[in-house]
Each structure stands twice: as C-alpha cells, then as structure tokens.
Amino acid sequence: MKLQDKYEQLDQANKALLAVNFYNFETLSAVLKAAANRQVPIILQSTKRTIEYLGLEVTAKLARAATSQYGVEAWLHLDHAQDPDLIQRALDAGYDSVMIDASEEPIEQNREITRKVVEMAKPYGASVEAELGYIAKLGQSKDEVAFTQPDEASQFVEDTGINALAVAIGSAHGFYDKEPNLDIELLAKIHNTTPAALVLHGGSGIPDTQIQQAIRNGIRKINLATEVKSGFMNTLRDILAQSDGIDLRKEFPPAITYVQELLENKIAVISE
Template sequence: MPLLSTADLMGEAQHTQHAVAAFNVITLEHAEGIALGAERTGMPAILQISENAVKYHGSPYAIAAASAAVARNSSARISLHLDHITDPSLAYLAPELSVSSVMYDGAALPYEENVRRTREVVEWGHQRGIWIEAELGEIGGKDGAHAPGVRTDPDEARQFVQATGVAALAVAVGSSHAMTSKTASLDHDLIRRLNSSLEIPLVLHGSSGVSDDELRLAAQEGMVKINIGTSLNLAFTAAARRYLNDNPLGTDPRKYLRASRDAVSEVAAHTLMTLATARCPIPGGPHAVTRQA
C-alpha cells in the first residue's frame, strides 16, 4: 500500500474518534513486526524513527528507506515520522526520506528559544506539507527535566501553540520515557483540561509505562497520538534471550531475530487493539477545528 501521511492518519483518527499508535523503529525487524501487528488488527500505525536511532545507524537514509519499503509492501495503513529531533537539519531531510511528519524537540531550550526554533520548523513544514509535532517541557525520564509531579500548564500550552502553529503537542501528564513497568499514574483531569484548551491533537509520550486501562482512558479523554517504544524493546530482547538460552549453540541470527520480530508484532497488535476499544473526543471540544501543517 502507498505510504500515507501522518496528517491524514491523524485527521482520520479525529474523524473516527480513535487514537493512533506511533511505534519507534530501531531495526528492520522492529518495522516488520509493527507492520505485521497493524495488518493483523486492521488498524493504522505510524513508524517513527528517533534521532537516537539515526545516531545508532550513523545516518537516517538506510533505516528510513527500509521502513518505507516495509510500509509500501504492507497491506496496513502506515506513515513515517521522525521523532524527538533536536537538530533542524535532520528534520529538513524529511521529504527526501519519504517522511511526512516530524516531532521537533526544543524542550530543553529556554521557552522563548523553543518557541522561535519551533516556529521556524513549523513554517518550513507548512511550505512542504510536513506535519509538525512539538513538546513543551521535557517528558519525564529525559534528562530529568520533568521530575515526578511536574505537569504541562494548559495556559502556557495554549500560548505555545498560538505562538508556533504546531499541528500537535506532546504534553507531560504523568508518563515517562524508558519505563520498564506499567506503573505510570496519569493526571486525567489535566488531560481533559488540556484537550478542552487546545484545538490540536495531544500526544502521549512514554506510553510503554502506562497500563492498558490507563491508556484507554487517556485516549477517551483526548490523547490522539500514543507513542510506544520501550515495550517493543523489552519484548524484542526477551524473545532473543529466550531463544539463545534455549539454543546456546545457535549462531543463525535469523532464528532469534524472527522470534524478536514476532514478539514486536504481538506488542504492536495488543496496543492497537487496546486503542481500538477507546473513543477519544475532538480536541478543543465538539466544535474545534484542527490545524494541520
């Protein structure tokens, strides 16, 4: 199937009132497993490549090309996204990478500098049809900027969105990156307040640490894009470890990578079905108009 745009998937999600899952890709097996999970469930998915993954590969070109090829050869509806990009020059490669959306991360910058740089990326994206997500204040677990209890302020979020023109905003509501257990306690009242204050989709980062019930409720309260990364890696590594423990003389990487790919597929399918049972409200209330890059 041809690559879809993230803007189209997000627009579809808002129309049907269902959240979209965005899964982090590190290896080819991640991309294949996510696509298989999406095919099994009939749900759309976003394949996202982080700046850290780009650094691991040394360049965005191979992993982006592989992810695009997986998407185009899948029957699932899939888009490509660049995640947590702090270097604008990497964001600006999106069109040639077949990437339709970018999460520009200026959260570590002083507020005014974050606004200025985010607005520049948004203006660039508007000119090229690239959908831009941003973050206001770092999500917990990234350099400690959001310690437990720190939350996004709805008034500041509204000012940031108006000043930058972003198409979506990642907010701090109690989740953290790199959580290995589903123990995050989300601030559901804040999610509802943010949803009623903003006319753009809300994004939940650090969703691997959120239980199914909490995730479903967050989607019902207004989280439209749900990011999943660590839970894929936990499943990937556990499957490889089990195979190698059971087959200590095994040397064929296809054997344990197949197990890892299957494990990723299971997590992706489970997440997609969890979100399929939750209906989320229109951002900003029933009469809101969502801006797209």
C-alpha cells in the same frame, strides 16, 4: 492522507493511533505485521540514534519498502529531534512528520525554535510535533513535576502552528519505578483549549485503563518504544541461551513474533 488530516479524523471519532519506534528490519517488521493483522494504520518512528545506526536513506527507504510489502497505511515520523539540520534532512528524505523537541529550553526559545521548524515543514506538507512541559527522558528524574498548562498549551499552539503537541500529564520515557498516574482532568482541559493533536509519550508501562481514559479525553497519538526494545532483546536472550545456531534468520523470528503480539494487544486496547 497526510498525518495531520488523519489527526483531525481521529479527533472526530475520539480515537488514537499507536506510534512505535523501530530500530532495525526485525522490529520494523514486527510493527507492520501487527498493524496488518489488526488492519489498522500505524505511525513508524525513528530517532536520531536509529538514523545514525542505519543511515537516513536506509531508514526512510526501508520503512517505505516494508510498508508497501505489508500493505499497511503508515506514516514515517522523526521522534525527539533537537537538531534543525537533521529535521531538514529527514524532510528531504520524505518523512511525513517531524518532532522538534526543545522542551528543555525556556518556553520562549521553545516557541521560537518550533516556529522555525513549522516553516521548514510547510513546503513538504509534513506534520510537526513539539513538546511542552517536563516528560522525563531516560536517565532523568521522574520525580520532577512540570505539567503542561492549558493556557500555555493554547498560546503555544497558536503561536507556532504545530499539528501535534506532546503533553506532560504524568508519563515518562523508559520503565516506571511505580505505576504512573495520568492527570486525566488536566488532559481534558488542555484538549478543550487547543485544536492540536495531543500526544502521550512514555506509553510503555501505562495501565490499559489509563490509556483508554487518555484517548477519551483527547490523546490522539500514543508513543511506544521501551517495551519494544526490551521485549525483543529479552526474548532473543532466552532463545540464544538455549541455542548454538548461527542462522539469524532462524534465531530472530521468535523475537519478532513476541513484539508483534505485544503490539497487537496494544492495538486492541486503544481500539476499544
């Protein structure tokens, strides 16, 4: 099943998918073990930096091989790409979905760039995600407010033909300085104006009740990255501080297990 078809299925059921960034085999394994244990489909996300670290071919083939090994229904997604050349190479490598993030450009330029990526993706049957509004990235101010507006979202989706839209409703990438407060009323209005699958970026640290409200009001994809990275590394630091072992195969598993359990809990939250 194509991801865009899965989005339609989710919309009919008023459900959402967890979309998790992976960085190496260990984090990829944790994601797929969690999905397998909970018997749910999952979106595997990689960014430009992960691709630079692993190599595009290794990233794509590692994800495919691991997905087959764990017997999970999964889609491979390129997250927050700004370079059309990288998007093209990801499509050639077999990615199921790509995100073009031109959200920091003026809306007309965002629209033009996004439309071109949609055309690029058509021959591959790949899903395309874009972003509209201001969702603070790592290192950017979380005080700035530029929420996605329903009328702009509707026109943007119609003009570009995207399958998924990341919306700015109060979330941010990275850790939160204070508890976020998602604008659920605004989300519902956006959902009512566009057929695109709505995406919640910055899922790490958002209270469970707000996640569930967001799903009930139109969110179909929930991105998670920061909690995976920090959970894995913090667990590994604790292990290494108490060990003088050099066998990575013995030192890494507790960190994998931590991330797996974290994700199983997240899956339970979005499945309620």
